[in-house]
Amino acid sequence: MDFTLVEEEQMLADVVGRFVEKEYDFEARRRLAATPQGWSDAHWSTLAEMGVLALNIPSEHGGLGAGPVETMLVAEAFGRGLVLEPFLSSAVIGAKLIGRAGHEARKAQMLEGLADGSLKTALATLEPGARFDLWSVATTAEPTSGGFILTGRKGVVLHGDSADILLVSARTSGEQTDKHGITLFAVDARAPGVSVKGFPALDGQRVAEVVFDGVRVDAQAVIGAVDEGYPLLEWIVDQGIFALCAEAVGAMSRLTDLTFDYLRTRKQFGSPIGKFQALQHRAADMLSAVEQAKSIVYFAAAKLGDDDEQAAHRAVTAAKALIGKSARYVAQQAVQLHGGMGMTDELAIGWYVKRLTCIDMTWGNTEHHVELYGAFL
Structure with a gap:
């Protein structure tokens, strides 16, 4: 197995490495982590201009359509500097999930926003008492006219307080620990009934507790197929x-x-x-x-x-x-x-x-x- 980087991959590693070296000295990082937002809008704009946020956007939607190696190189460089920006939540999880299974009526607009940094996402899936079991979902999505009503709670949502869109797992059928019956939704973080409480984690990264209290979403909010989200x-x-x-x-x-x-x-x-x-x-x-x-x-x-x-x-x-x-x-x-x-x-x-x-x-x-x-x- 050849682990030698090709020229384009080495260039990406070098560019991101220089960004981290310039912007993330230890004292600057400490000051940034202490701010209410916990990360820098200026850094986020720079990453968008560098094309880093578009790495995992499909090429047919204006992204770079990169693979896991490129994600690995960026993440490794970010680890060296303890970068605080929500790259993982938006540029990896959001970009890949929406690109693969987002509703066609909204996919293009969402991917464009993820690529230029104007849209940020967060994966809200773990629940209190569920430990690490992704299939333990008590949050419900009840069918209603033209959509669903979400009720439940999600815990330790990475960068949940910065997200415009919450990517939520909810139960549309079955029992709490069934793998079948889980559906994924793209939910507006500012929709009526959504409550987001953010706070710094042990490492300075931002996380949030999210509550859904009768949140109405339409059918286009579904990611993938109903009941087949696991x-x-x-x-x-x-x-x-x-x-x-x-x-x-x-x-x-x-x-x-x-x-x-x-x-x-x-x-x-x-x-x-x-x-x-x-x-x-x-x-x-x-x-x-x-x-x-x-x-x-x-x-x-x-x-x-x-x-x-x-x-x-x-x-x-x-x-x-x-x-x-x-x-x-x-x-x-x-x-x-x-x-x-x-x-x-x-x-x-x-x-x-x-x-x-x-x-x-x-x-x-x-x-x-x-x-x-x-x-x-």
């Missing part, structure tokens, strides 16, 4: 998990670089502590964990590029399980090698650890995905 939901969450795994690789790589720099400069007994053999062994193990994580993300990218969706699902599940394990190890070692200051908010190390922790808990932690992969076997 396979589509599983597929789009896999796309999101893959991007998160790539972001984690970027964060681990940067965390390793920062730790190695510290080992080279921090002195004890008149010598850099990086000369101590025991610490060199730890550093080598950190580097091995990062390379192993990078390899499985590349493997998942290759599988997502094929037509075998079941194989792609297995690859993403394996990647999420391994990424969580590797990230935990790298984070723990980075903190230990920095001493007590490794967990302070004044040092970048602690924020990378927090971000990796949140990535592990998003759409299923390591243990959850190990169980899922065991079921495949």
